[in-house]
Amino acid sequence: MSAQLPPCLLWSPDDHRPLEEYQTGIPRWCVGCGDNAILAAVQRLCRDESLSPERTVFVSGIGCSSRLPHYMRAYGFHGTHGRALPIAEGVKMARPDLTVFVTTGDGDCLSIGAAHWLHALRYNMDLTVLLHDNHIYGLTKKQVSPTSPIGTRSNTTPKGSFLPPLNPLTVTLGVPNASFVAQAVDWIPEVLYQILSAAYRHKGTSFVRILQRCPEFMPGMFDPWVRDPSRTLLLRHEKALTLSPAVAATYRNQREHDPSDMNAAREIASVDDPIPVGILYHDPSAPRYEEIRNGGSVRTRETIRRGLEAELDRLTIWPEAPAAGA
Amino acid sequence: MRAYRGAAPPENPPAAPPHAPGSSSALHVPTLERPVTQPRRALRRAIDEHVVEIVSDSGEGAQRCGQSFGAIAARSGLGIWTVEIIPAEIQPPARSVAGASGNRIRIASRPVTNGGDEVDLVVAFNEQVLRGRVEAGELRPGATILLESAWSNDRDPQIAREYAETREELVAHGYRVIDIPMDAESRKIVSDPRRGKNMFALGMLCLIYGLDLRLAREQIALTFGKKDQAVIDQNVRLLEAGWAWAERELDLRYELKAMPVTAPQVVMNGNTAIALGILASGMEICAMYPITPATSASHYLTEVFERVGGIVHQAEDEIAACAFAIGASYAGKCAVTITSGPGFSLKQEGIGLAVMTEIPLVVVDVQRGGPSTGQPTKPEQGDLLAAMFGAHGDAPKVVLAVSGIEDCFYAMITARKIAETFNTVVIVLSDGSLATAQQPIPRPAFSEEWLAPPVDQSPVPEGALPYDWDATTGLIRRWIPGQPGGMHTITGVAHDRAGHIAYDATSNEDGLRHRSLKLAALQRTLRCPSVFGGDDGDLLIVGWGSTKGAIEEAVERLRAEGRRVSSLHLGFIQPLPSGVGEILRRFRKVVTVEMAWADRPEDALIDEDNRRYSPLAMLLRSRFLVDVDCWTDVSGRPMRPGAIRDAMIDRLTSV
Numbered sequence: 001m002s003a004q005l006p007p008c009l010l011w012s013p014d015d016h017r018p019l020e021e022y023q024t025g026i027p028r029w030c031v032g033c034g035d036n037a038i039l040a041a042v043q044r045l046c047r048d049e050s051l052s053p054e055r056t057v058f059v060s061g062i063g064c065s066s067r068l069p070h071y072m073r074a075y076g077f078h079g080t081h082g083r084a085l086p087i088a089e090g091v092k093m094a095r096p097d098l099t100v101f102v103t104t105g106d107g108d109c110l111s112i113g114a115a116h117w118l119h120a121l122r123y124n125m126d127l128t129v130l131l132h133d134n135h136i137y138g139l140t141k142k143q144v145s146p147t148s149p150i151g152t153r154s155n156t157t158p159k160g161s162f163l164p165p166l167n168p169l170t171v172t173l174g175v176p177n178a179s180f181v182a183q184a185v186d187w188i189p190e191v192l193y194q195i196l197s198a199a200y201r202h203k204g205t206s207f208v209r210i211l212q213r214c215p216e217f218m219p220g221m222f223d224p225w226v227r228d229p230s231r232t233l234l235l236r237h238e239k240a241l242t243l244s245p246a247v248a249a250t251y252r253n254q255r256e257h258d259p260s261d262m263n264a265a266r267e268i269a270s271v272d273d274p275i276p277v278g279i280l281y282h283d284p285s286a287p288r289y290e291e292i293r294n295g296g297s298v299r300t301r302e303t304i305r306r307g308l309e310a311e312l313d314r315l316t317i318w319p320e321a322p323a324a325g326a
Numbered sequence: 327m328r329a330y331r332g333a334a335p336p337e338n339p340p341a342a343p344p345h346a347p348g349s350s351s352a353l354h355v356p357t358l359e360r361p362v363t364q365p366r367r368a369l370r371r372a373i374d375e376h377v378v379e380i381v382s383d384s385g386e387g388a389q390r391c392g393q394s395f396g397a398i399a400a401r402s403g404l405g406i407w408t409v410e411i412i413p414a415e416i417q418p419p420a421r422s423v424a425g426a427s428g429n430r431i432r433i434a435s436r437p438v439t440n441g442g443d444e445v446d447l448v449v450a451f452n453e454q455v456l457r458g459r460v461e462a463g464e465l466r467p468g469a470t471i472l473l474e475s476a477w478s479n480d481r482d483p484q485i486a487r488e489y490a491e492t493r494e495e496l497v498a499h500g501y502r503v504i505d506i507p508m509d510a511e512s513r514k515i516v517s518d519p520r521r522g523k524n525m526f527a528l529g530m531l532c533l534i535y536g537l538d539l540r541l542a543r544e545q546i547a548l549t550f551g552k553k554d555q556a557v558i559d560q561n562v563r564l565l566e567a568g569w570a571w572a573e574r575e576l577d578l579r580y581e582l583k584a585m586p587v588t589a590p591q592v593v594m595n596g597n598t599a600i601a602l603g604i605l606a607s608g609m610e611i612c613a614m615y616p617i618t619p620a621t622s623a624s625h626y627l628t629e630v631f632e633r634v635g636g637i638v639h640q641a642e643d644e645i646a647a648c649a650f651a652i653g654a655s656y657a658g659k660c661a662v663t664i665t666s667g668p669g670f671s672l673k674q675e676g677i678g679l680a681v682m683t684e685i686p687l688v689v690v691d692v693q694r695g696g697p698s699t700g701q702p703t704k705p706e707q708g709d710l711l712a713a714m715f716g717a718h719g720d721a722p723k724v725v726l727a728v729s730g731i732e733d734c735f736y737a738m739i740t741a742r743k744i745a746e747t748f749n750t751v752v753i754v755l756s757d758g759s760l761a762t763a764q765q766p767i768p769r770p771a772f773s774e775e776w777l778a779p780p781v782d783q784s785p786v787p788e789g790a791l792p793y794d795w796d797a798t799t800g801l802i803r804r805w806i807p808g809q810p811g812g813m814h815t816i817t818g819v820a821h822d823r824a825g826h827i828a829y830d831a832t833s834n835e836d837g838l839r840h841r842s843l844k845l846a847a848l849q850r851t852l853r854c855p856s857v858f859g860g861d862d863g864d865l866l867i868v869g870w871g872s873t874k875g876a877i878e879e880a881v882e883r884l885r886a887e888g889r890r891v892s893s894l895h896l897g898f899i900q901p902l903p904s905g906v907g908e909i910l911r912r913f914r915k916v917v918t919v920e921m922a923w924a925d926r927p928e929d930a931l932i933d934e935d936n937r938r939y940s941p942l943a944m945l946l947r948s949r950f951l952v953d954v955d956c957w958t959d960v961s962g963r964p965m966r967p968g969a970i971r972d973a974m975i976d977r978l979t980s981v
Contacts, residue, residue, distance in 0.1 A: 025826075054810045057657065062818075069815045070827065075807040076815025077656055079649070080679050086646035090653025090661065091807070093637060094611055098657060098807050116649075119642035299610065299635040305772050307634030308606050315594050316769055317401045319587040 235278025392429020439875025529568025603738025859892030
């Protein structure tokens with residue numbers, strides 16, 4: 001299959017496609033929803049990487065963010081709540097030649113799908129995972145989520161939520177074989193795009209947490225950070241993000257961070273104000289489950305026949321035995 | 327010592343109660359006299375069949391002994407059915423009543439399809455595990471017990487006393503107890519008899535049943551083939567020692583007429599057959615999570631796929647295993663997930679998703695006792711309705727049940743084909759009694775037609791819709807990622823023909839109608855199973871799944887007694903083939919026989935308004951408006967023909 005060929009051999013001028021090639025339908029998200037910014041960045045990525053729509057699959061769970069596949073002109077699987085990752089793993093195992101994206105939310109990934117999240121990181125299959133984290137359940141109309149700040153008033157916590165929020169970055173960085181961990185925000189589209197691009201190019205599970213505004217149920221949640229650029233900590237490194245002059249001029253709170261440094265990554269991840277934005281951790285050499293398991297390998301009819309006959313041979317009684325009874 | 331419990335459920339006393347509590351030792355059979363020096367020229371008693379058990383503590387090799395004995399008998403041309411005796415714990419304490427580990431082998435001079443009734447002869451490595459079997463009613467009255475005698479002079483006086491007391495009681499209850507110094511005799515060959523007496527016992531059994539010693543030696547070579555020659559030689563010496571000892575000391579000799587073996591046969595258990603069926607079907611990906619008693623199918627499949635290619639993915643949980651299989655199916659060939667009751671409950675969400683998105687999926691449920699954790703190592707048929715109606719909403723899917731070892735193999739090929747032809751979920755119901763039961767079956771002859779076609783990657787015609795349901799059959803042609811022009815998003819949300827989320831009434835009804843029509847389309851291709859026995863009569867037994875062999879044997883016995891009894895066994899349960907209702911109406915009385923719970927009419931509060939019928943009875947009653955009764959057994963034992971026969975006599979007399 002084409003996946004076995006180097007991309008340079010496959011490229012042709014026809015592969016340049018306009019943005020419209022990847023668009024379909026009109027998103028039904030609320031006005032001002034951060035999901036729109038993520039969708040735009042993803043469509044731009046597909047165009048710039050000249051992804052073939054028929055060889056690209058978007059898998060999602062349930063929630064506002066999980067509607068994204070419906071707005072992409074590609075193959076999509078809008079699954080069940082929390083299960084986007086195992087579905088995507090099955091897709092990738094059967095067909096490593098396909099490009100697979102996963103879009104999920106803080107409820108979908110970190111709550112009902114939490115077990116799958118941790119194990120997906122271990123499997124480290126070549127998936128680009130976008131965690132749309134708006135700190136609230138939107139589609140079910142405002143319930144506290146695992147990342148809601150303590151004290152969040154919601155329909156299930158009218159007097160304020162009880163527990164401190166989960167930090168998806170530190171948890172992710174604690175899982176052995178996690179190979180790409182980044183954080184983006186929907187309100188800096190250029191950096192969001194850069195991070196998605198690096199995530200897509202990484203071979204392995206790229207986990208990108210995207211802080212995403214929900215104007216309907218968490219209005220003003222990120223306003224202090226949106227308004228004050230100094231409360232964003234931009235991570236730059238020659239092996240990670242290089243910032244454009246415009247971005248660098250606006251977001252001056254920067255830190256040089258080598259994404260191969262796990263200890264520094266964990267330290268950065270544990271701070272939520274200023275919000276770290278950039279690639280926290282990147283290990284291009286982490287083993288990938290679909291490679292280890294030889295996913296997508298083709299068996300011939302002859303292989304199956306021979307395999308079956310060999311097994312049957314081991315279990316067969318041949319009709320040469322003498323009669324019982326002495 | 328507690329009173330022994332009888333073999334049968336209370337409403338169904340066997341013709342001769344084996345051993346009522348406190349009964350006198352009227353059935354006393356004197357045990358063997360002290361050794362004689364000359365080999366006994368004992369006459370062989372001709373028998374048609376015997377049920378033999380070998381029981382020990384875990385790790386003493388009784389299972390290997392039993393399996394080898396079964397294999398030798400099968401190679402000798404005898405009909406066999408073997409059942410594993412598995413304690414619930416991995417390492418139960420030594421000499422514990424609940425800790426019996428071993429094998430039950432039914433051998434006969436004709437093909438056998440089930441484990442039979444009570445045990446005729448048992449080899450026990452200690453008296454405590456034997457007690458467990460006796461108390462569970464597994465032994466026939468007067469059965470022969472070959473008992474390890476080393477415990478009688480154990481250094482621990484408590485053990486010696488327990489042994490003496492139990493032995494005495496067994497004799498008092500009429501069992502023929504024969505002391506066998508297996509430990510002492512094996513010690514002459516190996517330093518640790520725990521690692522050798524199983525082959526000594528095998529040698530005795532071969533002598534007793536007149537099996538060829540050459541075949542036994544070959545079987546040992548096969549069994550220990552992976553180890554070095556010294557191990558094989560030592561085990562052969564033990565085998566021969568057991569044979570020689572029994573020839574010299576025992577007067578037990580049986581003869582079973584063998585059937586000529588004319589065609590190659592394979593001996594395997596149900597789970598192995600399922601795994602081989604998966605290989606033969608061309609399915610390439612199996613996602614699973616460990617659960618008893620299903621896991622051994624995945625173990626074996628893993629081994630096979632190592633050699634042939636294919637992937638068994640052990641997922642982080644049952645839900646993930648199901649979702650993984652669905653993802654693999656969606657992007658390629660139909661995949662399979664294998665589980666048992668509790669895991670099956672967890673997979674229901676995924677099953678609903680596959681039904682709604684019309685992704686082919688095969689789900690194997692090797693049923694065990696339930697609900698909840700229930701009885702992991704014991705069989706039950708309690709999942710039928712969960713298989714049919716388990717997912718929420720209307721989620722039509724195909725449910726078929728396997729009725730024997732051969733069926734386990736071919737059902738997987740059928741299941742894959744139906745799943746891909748109808749783009750739906752096929753649930754295959756097996757159970758714990760088939761999972762570990764071994765039987766020789768005709769060796770399958772490979773056919774290319776069994777295999778899945780290559781993944782379709784052809785362009786999709788312009789203007790085609792992904793859910794363009796056929797008005798008559800409800801069928802769609804599914805598009806697989808990679809097919810140019812076929813880009814669309816499938817969703818578990820209600821959707822229209824374009825695959826778009828649609829909440830309008832017309833689209834919703836459209837989807838429900840066509841997903842349901844697919845079952846009718848399949849149903850039109852099914853043949854009604856034939857009636858076993860006579861075309862009409864006083865009583866029709868209806869069964870499904872693993873009980874087929876036991877039910878048909880019971881019917882044979884009843885017909886031999888002059889009763890007008892027949893049986894009908896269902897493989898496809900959803901959809902049900904046409905013609906079943908017509909068959910039911912030809913009999914004066916219809917009773918389902920199932921290993922599932924049904925309210926007992928004799929309970930004070932139970933009447934016709936509240937009686938909960940067993941699953942199949944409930945289905946047949948509701949579909950055909952026939953007054954179907956049920957008889958069920960939830961003892962956790964594989965169904966016994968004798969118990970069915972007795973229960974049906976009851977039903978016949980109450981007609």
